[in-house]
Every structure is written in structure tokens, then in C-alpha cells.
Amino acid sequence: MGEEYRHIGKATPRKDARAIVTGKAQYIDDMKLPRMLYGRVLRSPYPHARIKNIDTSKAEAYPGVKAVLTYKNVPEWRAGYPYHRLVLDSTMRFVGDAVSLVAAETEAIAEEALELIDVEYEQLPAVYDVEEAMKPDAPQIHERIPGNVFPRGYPAIGAKALQEVVMGDVEKGFSEADFVTEGTYAYENIPNPLPPEPPGVIATWEDPDHLTIYTSSQSAAMNRNFAQPALGLVDIRVISAQCGGSYGTKNANFIPMAHAAALAKATGRPVKVYFNKEEHFNAYSLRLGSRIHARVGIKKDGTVTALSGEWFVDTGAASEMAQVQVAVGCGEAQLMLRCPNWNLQPYLVCTNRNPSGCVRGFGGQELKSALIPLLTIAMEKADLDPVEFFKKNFVKPGDGYYWRDGIWWDYRGVDYSNTMQKGAEVFGWEDKWRGWGKPTAVNGTKRIGVGVGLHGNADIGEDESEAYVKISPDARAVLHACVSEAGMGERSSLCKMVAEVLNLPLDRVNITDPDTLINPFEFGLVGSRGTYAVGSASIEAAEDAKRKLFELAAPVLGAKPEDLETKDGQIYVRGNEEKAIPWRKAMGIMRTLTGLGRFETDFSLCNFMMIYAEVEVDVETGKTDLLRIVAVTDCGQIIDPLVLEGQLQGSFGSAGIDTALFEETVLDKDTGHILNCNMMDYKWRTFLDFPEFQSVILETPIPSHRFKAVGVGEISPAPGPSAVLMAIHSAIGKRITDYPATPDKILKALGKI
Amino acid sequence: MEVNDGNEREKRKGVSERAMATSGTTEKYNIRLTVNGKAHELMVGKDVNPEHTLSHTLRETLGYTGTKIGCDHGACGACTVLMDGDPVLSCMTLTVECDGRSITTIEGLEEPETGKLHPLQQAFIDNTAFQCGFCTPGIIMSAKALLDENPSPTEQDVKQALAGHYCRCISQYLVVKAVKEAAGKGR
Numbered sequence: 001m002g003e004e005y006r007h008i009g010k011a012t013p014r015k016d017a018r019a020i021v022t023g024k025a026q027y028i029d030d031m032k033l034p035r036m037l038y039g040r041v042l043r044s045p046y047p048h049a050r051i052k053n054i055d056t057s058k059a060e061a062y063p064g065v066k067a068v069l070t071y072k073n074v075p076e077w078r079a080g081y082p083y084h085r086l087v088l089d090s091t092m093r094f095v096g097d098a099v100s101l102v103a104a105e106t107e108a109i110a111e112e113a114l115e116l117i118d119v120e121y122e123q124l125p126a127v128y129d130v131e132e133a134m135k136p137d138a139p140q141i142h143e144r145i146p147g148n149v150f151p152r153g154y155p156a157i158g159a160k161a162l163q164e165v166v167m168g169d170v171e172k173g174f175s176e177a178d179f180v181t182e183g184t185y186a187y188e189n190i191p192n193p194l195p196p197e198p199p200g201v202i203a204t205w206e207d208p209d210h211l212t213i214y215t216s217s218q219s220a221a222m223n224r225n226f227a228q229p230a231l232g233l234v235d236i237r238v239i240s241a242q243c244g245g246s247y248g249t250k251n252a253n254f255i256p257m258a259h260a261a262a263l264a265k266a267t268g269r270p271v272k273v274y275f276n277k278e279e280h281f282n283a284y285s286l287r288l289g290s291r292i293h294a295r296v297g298i299k300k301d302g303t304v305t306a307l308s309g310e311w312f313v314d315t316g317a318a319s320e321m322a323q324v325q326v327a328v329g330c331g332e333a334q335l336m337l338r339c340p341n342w343n344l345q346p347y348l349v350c351t352n353r354n355p356s357g358c359v360r361g362f363g364g365q366e367l368k369s370a371l372i373p374l375l376t377i378a379m380e381k382a383d384l385d386p387v388e389f390f391k392k393n394f395v396k397p398g399d400g401y402y403w404r405d406g407i408w409w410d411y412r413g414v415d416y417s418n419t420m421q422k423g424a425e426v427f428g429w430e431d432k433w434r435g436w437g438k439p440t441a442v443n444g445t446k447r448i449g450v451g452v453g454l455h456g457n458a459d460i461g462e463d464e465s466e467a468y469v470k471i472s473p474d475a476r477a478v479l480h481a482c483v484s485e486a487g488m489g490e491r492s493s494l495c496k497m498v499a500e501v502l503n504l505p506l507d508r509v510n511i512t513d514p515d516t517l518i519n520p521f522e523f524g525l526v527g528s529r530g531t532y533a534v535g536s537a538s539i540e541a542a543e544d545a546k547r548k549l550f551e552l553a554a555p556v557l558g559a560k561p562e563d564l565e566t567k568d569g570q571i572y573v574r575g576n577e578e579k580a581i582p583w584r585k586a587m588g589i590m591r592t593l594t595g596l597g598r599f600e601t602d603f604s605l606c607n608f609m610m611i612y613a614e615v616e617v618d619v620e621t622g623k624t625d626l627l628r629i630v631a632v633t634d635c636g637q638i639i640d641p642l643v644l645e646g647q648l649q650g651s652f653g654s655a656g657i658d659t660a661l662f663e664e665t666v667l668d669k670d671t672g673h674i675l676n677c678n679m680m681d682y683k684w685r686t687f688l689d690f691p692e693f694q695s696v697i698l699e700t701p702i703p704s705h706r707f708k709a710v711g712v713g714e715i716s717p718a719p720g721p722s723a724v725l726m727a728i729h730s731a732i733g734k735r736i737t738d739y740p741a742t743p744d745k746i747l748k749a750l751g752k753i
Numbered sequence: 754m755e756v757n758d759g760n761e762r763e764k765r766k767g768v769s770e771r772a773m774a775t776s777g778t779t780e781k782y783n784i785r786l787t788v789n790g791k792a793h794e795l796m797v798g799k800d801v802n803p804e805h806t807l808s809h810t811l812r813e814t815l816g817y818t819g820t821k822i823g824c825d826h827g828a829c830g831a832c833t834v835l836m837d838g839d840p841v842l843s844c845m846t847l848t849v850e851c852d853g854r855s856i857t858t859i860e861g862l863e864e865p866e867t868g869k870l871h872p873l874q875q876a877f878i879d880n881t882a883f884q885c886g887f888c889t890p891g892i893i894m895s896a897k898a899l900l901d902e903n904p905s906p907t908e909q910d911v912k913q914a915l916a917g918h919y920c921r922c923i924s925q926y927l928v929v930k931a932v933k934e935a936a937g938k939g940r
Contacts, residue, residue: 013878020886021874023819023859027887030818108804196823196831196887196921244821244887245921277824487884487922642881646924650884653923679828679919687912687925 003637007496007506008707011642015492015511016242016485028200028216028241029274036202037066039263039273040110042100042117043283044092047126047352047672048139051090051099051119058116059102064109067266068117069101074262077230079254081154084142085318087258092121093141093317094353095672096282098255103263103271126352128669130188130291130314133351141317141350150315150348154323160406162327165307165334165344167402170297173306173341177297179381186738187369187721188289188314189664191655192281192682193359197244199253199284200274203260211236211261215250216243218486219524220514222252230254231261240514243486247360247654248714249285250486251524253320256284281677285357286665287655288325289314290366294344298378302392306341309374311367313348318355322348325363327404328459328527332364333371334401335456335606338393353667354674360654362527364455365718369659369739372453372722376729380436386726387424387433390454391417395606403458403603413605414700416456416634420610423632426696427612437733445620448627449731453723454610455715459527461602461704465534466520469498469541469595471549473584475569477502477509479538482522483530484514488713489643490530494538496639497707501542503567528607528711531639536705537597545595552593553586605704607712609633611651611719617731619750622743624661624728628692631716636702637709647713648695656717658685660724661740784852788815789861801848808832808843811858819859819890823919830918833891834858840898842917859890862897872935873897882931884922892918896932906936 003009019025056068074087088098100117104110125139132138133148141148152163174180202214211234213223220240228236243250256273263271275284294309311329315322326346333344359365379389394417395401400410424430432440432450439447468480479498485491491511499509512518522534550561553571557564557579565574572580587593612630617623631648638644651657662683666675676682701708721739728741734749747753784795793815795801800814808825811817811834820843823831827845834843835857862871873893876882883889892915899906899914906914911932920928 011881014881016886017878017881017883018870020883020889021859021870021877021893022863023817023890025886026818027821029822030812194921195885196829196919197821197885198823243885245885247921277826485885487886489881489884640881642927646881646884646922646927649923649926651923653921678826679824680826684919684921687915687918687929690925693926 005500006503007500009638009641011640012492012496012506014489015495025242027197027244028202028214031202031214031241033202033204033270036270036272037103037105037263037267038107038110039101039103039260039271040107040114041098041259041273041279042114043279044095044097044099046092046121046123047095048124049092049121050124052122053120054100055118056100059113062109062113062116064105065102065113066105066269067103067263068113069262069266075265077258079230080319081323082144082151084144085255087262094355095674096279096354097317098259101259101263103267126672128351128353128667130289130312130349130351133349134347141352145350148350150319150323150350152323154321154327157324157327158405161323162330162402162404162406164346165330165342168341170306170308170341170343174295174297177305178300179378180295180297181377181381182295183374183377184291184293184737185370185373186291187366188291189659189739190286190289190356191659191663192286192665193247193249193654194280194682195245195247195249198275198277198280199250199256200272201257201260202270202272203257203264204270205264209234213238213257214241215257216241217250218243218246218484219251219526220484221482221516221522222524223257224516226252227254227257237515237517240484243484246486248358248362248526251358251526253285253357277679278677281682282354282674285359286316286354287359288322288356288363288366290370292370292374294374296375296378298382300382302382302384302389304337304339304393307337307339308343311344311346313346313366314351315348316351316353316355318350319348320355320357322356324404328457329363329367331401331403332455332457333367335395335458336393336454338395338399352672360714361718362714364457364715365721368453368455368718369721373725376726385433386452387420387429391420394454394456405603409458409603411604411606412703414634414702416608419608419632419634419698422698423610423612423630423696426694427630429612432614437729439731445618447617447619447731448614449617449727449729450612450614451723451726451730452610452612453719453726455718456606456608457527457715458603458606460529460532460607460710461605462527462529462533463523463601465522465537465599467537467541467597468520469538469545470592471502471545471583472592473587473589475504475508475583477504477542477545479509479511480519481511481534481538482514482516482519483511483525483534486525488525488530488647489640490525490534493530493639493643494534497535497539498542501539502546505568526714528714531709531711532605532704533599535709536599539597539706541595541597543595544597545593548593548595549583549586553581556581556586605702605710607710607715609712609715609719611657611723613723613727615724615727615731617728617746619732622746624741624746626661626691626724629657630694630696632696633712634698634700635710635712636704637699637707638697639709644697645695648716649693650713651716651720652685652690654717657720657724659739660721662742664740784848786851787855788817789857795848797849803847803849805848806844807834807846807848807851810848811843811856817858817860821887821890823888830895831888831891833894835894835898838898838901840895859893862893871897872938873900873932876931876935880927880931880934882927883924888918888920892920892928900936904936908933
């Protein structure tokens with residue numbers, strides 16, 4: 001159990017709860033600006049093609065159309081590293097790539113005008129397989145990415161950005177091993193995280209140097225921070241609406257924002273670009289494809305002596321920041337494996353399909369879903385219980401790792417072995433685990449199996465945050481922090497931290513809108529950094545405001561500032577609560593006090609998540625039912641139990657656990673079209689299909705900030721896919737080596753088809 | 754363009770027909786719609802076009818933006834409203850077919866005089882039975898239709914009634930709890 005606090009750790013209604021349940025919460029498509037136009041995008045029907053001719057004259061003449069843009073007349077804004085994404089291009093690189101943009105008085109007119117654009121394409125050969133794309137004779141997708149392999153590194157995360165995992169001497173390591181195993185696993189179902197709300201942007205130029213962006217984002221300021229260099233450093237004010245689900249996909253997606261901004265510039269009016277669901281499937285952030293070939297050296301006691309291999313990462317037709325996902329994945333591999341000898345070489349490759357983007361799990365889920373099954377081959381060979389293997393190999397205080405910045409970080413967090421054990425007890429692991437490839441039970445054609453997966457991420461302290469806390473004489477506080485609400489409840493959690501420091505009722509603390517104009521620097525709600533990084537800045541700002549308040553109060557009370565306490569807007573000398581004065585007596589009524597807080601990058605802590613899964617496989621039909629999930633974490637200190645519970649249950653969402661069983665984007669490799677680009681054919685779990693779910697949450701104080709807490713939401717789905725795959729192996733005794741484990745693959749593995 | 758020439762012609766024909774409808778050359782008549790107890794009269798060709806869905810009319814024409822559009826093809830349940838008490842997918846319902854109907858949206862659940870929340874709304878708040886909240890209005894409307902018909906549903910009844918709703922943050926476990934709790938309290 002954590003400490004007893006007034007607000008922290010207690011379930012309190014979310015600040016936006018009433019707005020959500022009454023329909024008043026404003027999402028991006030609920031907003032209209034005066035004189036606003038509607039933008040629509042003409043999309044490529046071909047996976048790889050060059051525009052030979054494009055005639056927009058009929059569309060331009062269509063009543064109500066205000067602008068038609070093609071590669072010939074758009075601003076030359078460029079994004080990606082190296083620059084490879086233009087606002088519009090003359091080459092199409094995936095089915096759904098943007099050909100032309102229209103702005104019109106109504107959405108219907110814009111849509112109709114798209115049909116009046118005549119395009120003549122020259123089709124080019126396309127490539128979809130990551131290793132095929134690396135061959136010398138493969139179609140070349142981007143001029144600036146020779147051989148379809150992205151250059152390593154990413155300047156934004158530092159000059160030494162982690163590019164591979166290389167340390168020790170792998171040959172020596174293999175020679176010390178009792179067993180050396182080898183294999184290939186692929187997590188290439190490129191599922192769609194698919195938030196219920198499609199992505200959308202409204203852009204309006206106040207003048208040529210001031211662009212205002214309204215969008216739906218989990219990290220409002222990231223849109224400004226990432227787009228400013230591309231747009232010639234114009235001032236970009238970003239305001240986020242309530243965000244209808246993101247799961248990493250609505251951070252800073254340059255292309256939709258550039259489309260709206262280009263149309264707004266061309267028309268001199270605000271323009272909204274809002275995707276429909278078909279576009280959401282065809283032209284927006286999929287997960288990365290991940291394939292690993294690797295050799296693993298292991299001793300009988302579970303010590304991993306060496307790991308060497310290649311990690312092929314397929315980002316589709318473009319990369320938003322996939323190099324960072326690869327770097328973080330490389331760091332996360334080290335967190336789970338205390339191995340002295342490494343040579344893991346990643347290759348980031350482009351192919352002709354809808355690009356991958358930032359997604360919850362951020363390289364780590366993609367890596368682990370292939371790497372953990374590879375390790376299980378070695379565990380099986382050494383006849384090791386996977387829970388014991390994970391306990392032995394997950395990072396411990398005194399260990400270290402190269403993180404995404406390429407710098408060695410000494411780990412100063414807690415040992416999560418105890419957490420793993422608690423989870424095992426709640427799940428009944430000892431009772432259910434019968435050894436590798438052995439079912440827990442057999443009932444006719446049905447076989448029960450269990451599996452376990454884990455994940456941890458040191459991004460909980462990534463990047464920087466700033467916050468102000470402004471207190472006023474009426475005993476209220478406002479947290480100025482550029483924090484969006486995309487479902488994580490972080491705005492409310494930060495208010496709780498500030499209220500705790502200032503000892504105010506929760507309804508006395510509010511937070512500013514997610515608007516870059518009125519808030520200091522904020523990186524965003526990524527990598528579960530809200531609790532530690534943004535929390536630290538907010539706590540420090542509240543403490544600073546309180547210190548300033550006590551300095552003013554001290555002479556009034558005839559005491560030293562360090563001897564003062566405050567509660568509910570009253571200040572008193574510690575132990576003498578009867579002689580209290582209100583804040584306004586200390587401050588006067590014509591004053592506010594502003595405390596400042598700042599957090600700087602710290603990769604020396606990580607969070608932890610483990611998933612235990614129990615499945616039932618019907619060996620006649622090949623169908624797998626997920627029976628039970630136990631999700632295990634130690635978050636140091638719970639901020640809000642219901643919010644945390646929701647984050648853990650979120651392991652089913654955002655292309656998580658179910659990517660092991662049925663979730664996939666089906667790409668037709670003859671035409672490049674996605675075959676299941678609607679919500680009927682893209683399968684998702686309904687209310688009726690959810691299995692028994694149990695969470696195990698420990699609170700071992702973690703040396704983060706005042707409240708000893710770390711966030712965990714981002715990683716909750718990541719251990720799921722490998723846990724389910726292991727459970728299927730236990731049930732049927734055969735290995736499925738790529739996801740999802742659909743009935744046909746299971747029957748094939750069983751030799752039945 | 755080498756494919757779909759026939760389709761292209763069809764599409765353009767569609768364009769001109771829609772343009773005619775937009776310009777108001779079709780027969781004019783009015784659609785009477787009651788939304789949350791308030792009567793609205795919508796002129797076809799002016800306020801409502803034949804292709805307008807109920808979700809479009811509610812959101813864009815009448816300003817009831819509490820109703821969300823997720824997939825716009827009847828698969829996610831976000832647009833659910835009550836029509837004469839029954840849950841309907843407003844993105845799959847044409848406004849011109851709704852003449853004389855009474856619609857309840859999420860904005861219509863509070864007590865009009867006191868602003869007191871419906872027990873379902875309160876239970877969703879108490880259980881934090883949402884994350885991003887985008888699917889919540891639709892879920893609450895289906896849950897209301899369920900409780901109006903069956904004040905004491907089993908857990909399975911609740912899941913069945915909500916099976917058409919997509920929630921990707923995964924609020925399902927807490928939603929079932931909230932609906933059961935609201936059912937227990939009644940109204």
C-alpha cells in the first residue's frame with residue numbers, strides 16, 4: 001500500500017466527467033469557426049505511381065470550391081528524417097496517399113469536387129515485404145532513402161541516438177552458453193490502433209507569421225514543436241480539443257495538419273480537414289511491422305550469455321519518427337534481458353503501404369512480440385519456467401542500459417521480481433503451468449494453455465516539461481500546463497497532485513486548456529511520462545507557489561516560513577491551527593503568486609507491466625478463446641485507482657492483446673489495397689466477448705517525485721501478444737511464428753490442413 | 754486513368770443529381786422533428802437534403818453535437834440516439850424518414866429544470882466508466898433504452914444491449930459496472 005494522502009490514491013470524479021456524460025465535451029468535429037471551409041483529400045488508388053497529368057480545372061470551376069491544390073501549387077513544407085514527406089507529391093507511395101486537396105463551402109461540395117479531378121497515373125512496381133524491399137533490385141520508394149533503408153539515428157533525440165544494441169563479445173557469449181537456439185518471429189499484422197474519433201485539424205492563419213491549429217491531440221504542443229521547423233519557424237499556436245482516443249496516433253501527425261494549413265493559406269479562411277473512417281484505415285498510423293531473426297545463448301540456470309540478430313522494422317511508405325521507436329525498442333530489449341553480450345542490428349525499411357506511426361507500445365510492443373517468443377525457444381531448451389526466467393533477467397537496481405539517447409543509464413528503480421511473483425500467485429501460475437508445450441487441461445477437443453509476457457519502459461522520464469501554478473487570494477489554484485485529455489485522466493491527476501501540495505479541496509484547483517499560447521513548454525503525454533515528468537514539474541510549481549505564499553505570510557504570523565502550514569486556504573504555524581489567517585491576509589487581494597516548475601529528462605527509472613493469459617484452443621476448429629487475463633504492475637503509488645484500472649484494461653484496446661488472436665490489417669499484395677478498411681471487416685472485441693480480467697497493482701515507493709509514483713498506461717497492451725502466443729503454444733504444443741494466431745495457422749501447425 | 758471509367762461516369766451523374774437536390778428543385782415539404790422535447794420544423798431542400806442522415810442533421814443543422822459520428826457506416830454505435838424510445842443508429846437513418854418522430858440525445862437526459870443528472874450519467878461519473886469519452890454518449894443512450902425496458906438487467910443483458918458499441922480505450926468493464934449500479938438505483 002502507498003501512503004495515506006488527502007487526494008492522491010483516492011478515486012475522485014474526473015474533472016471533465018460531467019462534460020463527457022452530458023455531451024458537452026468538445027471534440028474537434030464539434031467545433032466550427034466563422035467562415036470555415038471544409039477540406040477533402042483525393043487519394044491514390046495505386047500503391048506506387050507517378051502523376052503524369054493532373055487536370056483540376058473542372059473541380060476549380062465547381063460552385064462552392066475555394067481552392068484545389070496539387071504538388072504543383074502547395075507550399076514546400078517537408079517533414080520526416082531525412083526529409084521525405086511533402087504536403088503533396090508527384091509520386092504516390094501507398095493506396096491512400098494524397099494526390100490533391102480541395103477546400104469548399106461544404107463537405108459535400110468538397111467531396112463532389114474530388115470526383116472532378118482528372119488524374120493520369122504511370123503505375124510503378126510496388127514492394128510490401130520488408131526483406132524484399134532491401135534487395136538491390138527492389139522498387140525504390142523515396143529518392144532520399146536509398147535502398148529503402150532509412151539512415152540510422154534521429155537528431156531530435158541527440159547526436160548519439162541509440163542505433164543498435166552492441167556490447168560485449170557475442171561469440172564469447174555463445175561459447176559460454178549451455179544451449180544456443182535460433183529462430184524467426186514476425187509481428188507483422190500492422191494492426192490499426194483505431195481510436196473511435198477519426199483524426200482532424202482546423203487550421204487558420206492570423207497573418208503570414210501566425211498559424212493557429214485546433215486539433216485533437218494527446219500532446220498538443222508536439223504539433224507546434226515538430227511542425228515549426230518544417231513551416232519555416234512561423235509561430236504556431238496549437239489548441240487541442242477533447243481527444244476522442246489516440247493511443248499514440250494523435251501526437252503530431254504532420255500530414256493532416258499540413259493539408260489543413262496549406263488549404264487555409266490558399267483560401268485565406270479557416271479550413272477543417274477531418275478524416276472519414278475509410279481514410280482513417282487507409283491513410284493513418286498503423287503499427288510498425290516487426291520481424292526478428294536471432295540466436296540466443298543461454299545457460300541452464302537462465303543466464304542469457306549472448307543475443308545476436310537482425311530486427312527488420314517495416315514502417316510502410318513513410319516514417320514519422322520510427323527511428324525513435326527503434327531506439328526505444330533497443331533500450332527496452334536491454335531492460336528485460338540482463339545479458340552482457342549483444343549484437344542486435346535494426347533495419348528500418350519502407351514499403352508501399354499506409355505508413356506506420358507513433359502508437360502506444362512505441363517500438364517496444366512490436367519488438368517484444370517477436371523477441372519474447374524467440375527467447376522462449378531458449379527457455380524451452382533449458383527447461384526453464386518463464387516467470388523464473390523473467391525474474392532473473394529483468395533490470396535490477398545497480399544494472400544499467402543504453403537508452404534511446406545512446407547514453408548509459410544506471411538504473412535506480414525497484415526490483416520488480418516481487419511484482420511478478422504476486423501476479424503469478426493471483427493467476428495461479430504454479431498450478432496451471434505444466435511445462436513447455438504442455439496443456440493445463442484437455443477437455444475433448446479443447447485444450448487450455450497459459451502464457452506470460454512482460455514489458456518495461458524508461459521513457460517515463462523522457463524529455464522536458466514546464467508548469468506554472470498560479471494561486472490567488474480566494475484560495476484557488478490554476479495549473480498552467482499544456483496537457484490534453486485523450487482518456488488518460490492526466491489533467492485531473494495533475495490537479496490532484498497540486499491540490500495535495502497546497503492542501504486545497506480538489507474543486508479549488510483547475511488546469512488551463514491545452515493551448516500553447518498560454519502554457520509553458522510541454523513535450524506531451526507520451527511514454528507514460530505524465531505521472532513522473534509532467535507530475536514533477538507540476539509538483540515543483542505548486543511547492544514554489546506555496547513557498548512564496550509562506551514568505552508573505554511569515555511576517556504577518558510572526559514566524560519563519562519553514563514553520564508554516566496551509567490547509568483549505570488558511571495558513572498557520574505548525575501545531576497552532578487555531579491561529580490561522582486566510583491566504584488573502586498574507587497576499588492582499590490585488591496579487592497572484594506564480595510558482596515555477598521544470599522537469600528534465602531522466603531515464604534512470606522504468607515502469608513495469610506483466611500479463612498472464614489463459615486460453616482455450618479447439619484443436620478441431622483451430623479457434624482460440626481468451627479465458628482470463630491477469631495484468632500486473634507496480635506503479636509506486638496510485639494517483640487514481642479507477643483511472644489506473646482503465647489504463648490496465650486498455651491492454652485490450654489500441655491494437656494490443658487481440659493482435660495475437662484476430663486483429664490485423666489485411667493488405668492485398670497484388671493491388672496494395674487494404675481489404676478490411678471498415679469497422680465490420682476489421683475485427684474488434686465486443687462487450688460480449690471480454691474475458692475475465694483481473695489487475696494486480698502493487699505500490700512499492702519508487703524514487704520519482706514527492707508521491708513516489710510512475711505512470712504505466714502506455715505499456716499496458718505491450719506484454720499481451722507474446723503472452724497469448726505462449727499460451728497457445730502451451731495449449732497445442734506447436735509454435736505459431738507469426739501473428740495473429742488465426743484458426744488456419746493453428747490447424748496448419750497441428751498438421752490438420 | 755485506366756480503371757473505373759464506367760464508374761466515373763456514374764459518379765458524375767450522381768454529382769449532378771445531388772447538385773440539383775441541393776439547389777432545391779425537388780418537391781418542398783417539411784420534416785417535423787422533436788428533439789429532447791423541443792419541436793423543430795425543417796424544410797426539405799433548405800434545412801434538410803434527401804441524403805442527410807439524422808446524425809448530420811442533429812449535429813450540423815440543429816447543433817446537438819453530443820451525438821458523435823465514429824465510423825458513419827453503422828458499425829460502431831457512437832451515433833446512437835433514441836427515436837420514440839428505441840435506440841437507433843443516427844448515421845444510418847435518413848432525416849427525411851423521421852417526420853413526426855421524437856428524438857432523445859445525450860443532451861436530453863438531465864432533468865430540464867434542476868439540471869440533475871440521470872442515474873446512468875451519475876453512475877458513469879462515479880465509476881469513471883469512460884476514458885476518452887467519445888463513445889460514451891452512444892453507450893449511455895443504449896443503456897437508457899435497456900433500463901427503460903428492463904429495469905433489472907443481468908450482466909449478460911447489459912453486455913448484449915451494448916454489444917454494438919465500439920470502445921477502444923476499453924471502458925467496457927467499468928461501463929457494465931456503472932449500468933448495473935444505475936439499474937440498482939432506478940429512477
